[in-house]
Amino acid sequence: MNTLEIAIYDALDAIPLVDSHSHINPHAPASSSLADLLGYHYYTELVHSAGMPREKIEQVGISSEEKVARLFESLHHIQHTVQWSWFEELSRELFGFNEDSIDRSNWQLLYDSAERCMQRPNWSQTVLERSHVTRIFLTNDFDDGLDDFDTHRFIPCLRTDDLVFHLQSATTQQRLSKCTRSHLQSLDDLDRCLGSLFVHFTKHNARACAISLPPWFTPRRIDAKDSTAQSAFRRLLQGPLELNEEDRHTLSYWVFWRLAEYCSEFSLPFDLMIGVNRKVYPEGVYQGQDLYDSRWSMIQYAELLNAFPTVKFPISVLASVNNQELVDYAWIFPNVIAHGHWWYSNTPSFIQHDLRARIDAIPRNKLIGYYSDAYKLEFILPKYRMYKRILASVLAQTVCNERGKSESFAIELGQQILRGNVDEIFFPNG
């Protein structure tokens, strides 16, 4: 890093963060042992990919220490990766572990010192403070209780994959009936249930509705009373075997369109995370089974974007080859917001490539730079640091060097990308 990049980085690193997407459990936000950290799918799936059998990694009943010991038999295969660099950085910054390398020879030391840290009272609070995080968005199931944690620190977000894609499952229907205290006998009932979820979530400070979507998904307007949807719903009530693929798609699109309508009615941004195929590798480790087909286009969302001009759509794409479309739809559509660097595109070469394209051409109020996607608080620090280094470097190169703007201009822009827009978009009234 040159002087300019360092100056920008330092300014960005001082900003209190609001993390707009995570999988943090508000009841256990931090880890209780190294196994929680190395059990993150980024490590288990890579260790499995490098050759360790799933059964060995996921054997039931082994201790946390045994699990970590086993993983370290294979973790040397990924010491060069960015995923490993997150673990190294958090070990250094949060646990004070300063060895050159973390490997079979010294992990026990780290394990023990991490355990000591985690057992301290207020460990979560300590991690949040060191990470400069003030608020974190959750990923809530539609029937999550929201009244037993601090919803001003842990912001509820209504995740809707189950409603759109798994409505045919009896479990989903039962959960929905139960949490909304209603019988699901018709589309009207379903519509009312969805509405009551929005009432419930917004009452508890929810700031977004969110969903991950497969590449084939192409939302289309379906009237709430649509007869084809009603027939499909009747067959759904008769049991999942009565539903054909077209029925399932009709119901998916029906529910999705209702969600967008409720987002409009309740002024909730609708986070779209586009491009994932689930269970492409069903023999993979837990959460290490999903991949994708990058052949989809933002044009599949044209009808939606036109139909809901007042709904803000923070959009994440799974593959970097879809980034230019995202950039250009955000350039043209007022309601499209480029949102973070998701999952398989959350590596430095893709972040740099995608971020440069965004900064070149999108209005500055339509870029949400990053979110952690973390399951445990400890990962927020290293992931955001990775991003902030790249952001500082891209700002220095494009805005300062190429376009002659000042350091302070770059810092202000970086602040807006890193924090300001999260506030504006998700907390428009403060």
Added chain:
Amino acid sequence: MNTLEIAIYDALDAIPLVDSHSHINPHAPASSSLADLLGYHYYTELVHSAGMPREKIEQVGISSEEKVARLFESLHHIQHTVQWSWFEELSRELFGFNEDSIDRSNWQLLYDSAERCMQRPNWSQTVLERSHVTRIFLTNDFDDGLDDFDTHRFIPCLRTDDLVFHLQSATTQQRLSKCTRSHLQSLDDLDRCLGSLFVHFTKHNARACAISLPPWFTPRRIDAKDSTAQSAFRRLLQGPLELNEEDRHTLSYWVFWRLAEYCSEFSLPFDLMIGVNRKVYPEGVYQGQDLYDSRWSMIQYAELLNAFPTVKFPISVLASVNNQELVDYAWIFPNVIAHGHWWYSNTPSFIQHDLRARIDAIPRNKLIGYYSDAYKLEFILPKYRMYKRILASVLAQTVCNERGKSESFAIELGQQILRGNVDEIFFPNG
């Protein structure tokens, strides 16, 4: 920029340009107020995307000054973008405006000094000279008059989107009948009309036929006397409601294939600008409604490229993900020429990425570096400068640093890419 890059840039910046694609109006090539410049869709669509209602931007009857005042209420959202850097650079270079920033606090000063410049006699000539531009290709409607401007400075180019895609419109038919003084009663008539357009355009120094094409377009050989096309044409004469989608495609392909035949007969290059979907956002501002689906392939053009080996096809692609296919088809097909960096790919990160790939692998006589796509002369200077900086940097890095060639070698190559090939391809006889 390092010393080598500066040396290359300076040499390139001294070259008199021939701009191979623009939308300049030869009767009013330069702007008459700042509203002409900031009314460019690159600004209105970004300001709209950043949040300003279309109605406010496009309100009928407001003065130029009021329009500019309104735009500046929102233009701070794009001060970091490359699009804004064009405006800043032209304001500095053409109007002598040297403030650090152009914003709500000082635009009136710029407005006034720009107006004084534009009111000078020969302002167009002044801009051309400062921009080192000697010739500019136009984008002419097929029924444009071509006898009332200097066609050696403003080179006519037969734009054919209306003929290929809007033949079903009564207006198109009437315009075509009128300008060719013929009745359109059969495909034979239509064929003759097309031929007479080529006679008319080439007589007036036209140097290219051009068209923009949607992603689904897949040209196929249709015989001039093809019976399916004849039936479709009969239905077209009965009125647009008689045409189904297949008819429309048949006629599109029929006309397109005739155009290629006439390009062959009249030795005109056929500029293909591939990949745009029109009116994806119909509520957008004027010219800010078009987007795209990047899922198309150069292989859709294989039949065409094989059928017309003597026609030169300068090809532009809308999205950077299509650039490698363009590179590789230009690497193999003698008649494919990589042409500029179009529209949504005309931003530094994509230009750099796409240009490196082209310079790595395409014969040097098959690269036309850049065109302005400008509507007003003032934009030629900053757009070309952006490109020349990137070209200098890419040449220094690839040809000099990686492949050990001399500075003079890089400069000669840059000259050929920037100017020489335009002459060779569009003016083969001088």
Added chain:
Amino acid sequence: MNTLEIAIYDALDAIPLVDSHSHINPHAPASSSLADLLGYHYYTELVHSAGMPREKIEQVGISSEEKVARLFESLHHIQHTVQWSWFEELSRELFGFNEDSIDRSNWQLLYDSAERCMQRPNWSQTVLERSHVTRIFLTNDFDDGLDDFDTHRFIPCLRTDDLVFHLQSATTQQRLSKCTRSHLQSLDDLDRCLGSLFVHFTKHNARACAISLPPWFTPRRIDAKDSTAQSAFRRLLQGPLELNEEDRHTLSYWVFWRLAEYCSEFSLPFDLMIGVNRKVYPEGVYQGQDLYDSRWSMIQYAELLNAFPTVKFPISVLASVNNQELVDYAWIFPNVIAHGHWWYSNTPSFIQHDLRARIDAIPRNKLIGYYSDAYKLEFILPKYRMYKRILASVLAQTVCNERGKSESFAIELGQQILRGNVDEIFFPNG
């Protein structure tokens, strides 16, 4: 290159190479005149693309010298390209030709000195030594004799395109019958023939089965006794005109699935080279007719990858836009190995882009850095050097600068990528 890059490069350049994919003829591995080198399709197709008629390049009966003379009439069009840099580097390193440029004015000198070198006894051996190559994989037709060359230096590889895609050709059937000494009357016969090829090849030290695949190919499990496949095979025996497209696909998938089963049984890696369309430009020069459609997805291989967990699949993709999918499938699937930079992606800008993404995220034991794809030994040196420079630079930037690893860590990783993994994957028992 900075000091760190040079140190890494020097260490990598000292490594004895095993080239995991080439088209070397073990009976004539080196060239006998400059025409062998410049007759490489990378030059003939570019010279043709730059304007020279195929007939002039491929005229029958002209001497080697005349052929080279003709090519030099046009080779100045590609002096800036990376393909030409390979020729310049080999001329310098192998023939001691140190002129600044090789062109019409001095090629005769090079021709003569190359000829003198090539006529020396052991020229092949000399080239191998200077290139640090110890073993080279071949591309063998299924009926190649394998008993008349050193199969420990020139490693047989069973190339199977003919079996999967050209079984309907009488020639293919006759070659197969002949080399396996069997009659092909049923699928069972065919199955036995395939098995006997694996016996034959593995007996002669074959270390891989390989195939290039078109974009549409989507392998699916077809049982060896499948009745649809049996019907299709009966029609094939009746003559190629009896086969429809579905039959051909069924048989392609049937053969392909058997090959995967035999790879499993014989513990052979199965090299998949995905994405090429053959004869897109049928009027092109020899081997200069193939292009592609980049719209395919790794998801087309999900069923295969799940079905054969014990088969290693070193996978090459033709276009850089498919690289992220390759990275991510290698990240998740234990049996997917990223393999080299193939053909149209074997240029510096794509190698750099694709390699960075791989090094960011894939376990280190699943990256085979490079293969030469060469037809003549002389090209191995410059192609690998190009790669090693990029590898050194990417390692310095990502692993050292971004992730703080030491120079020796980077060198060890580079050694594994360049050589170690080839040994582990193709020679697991040494």
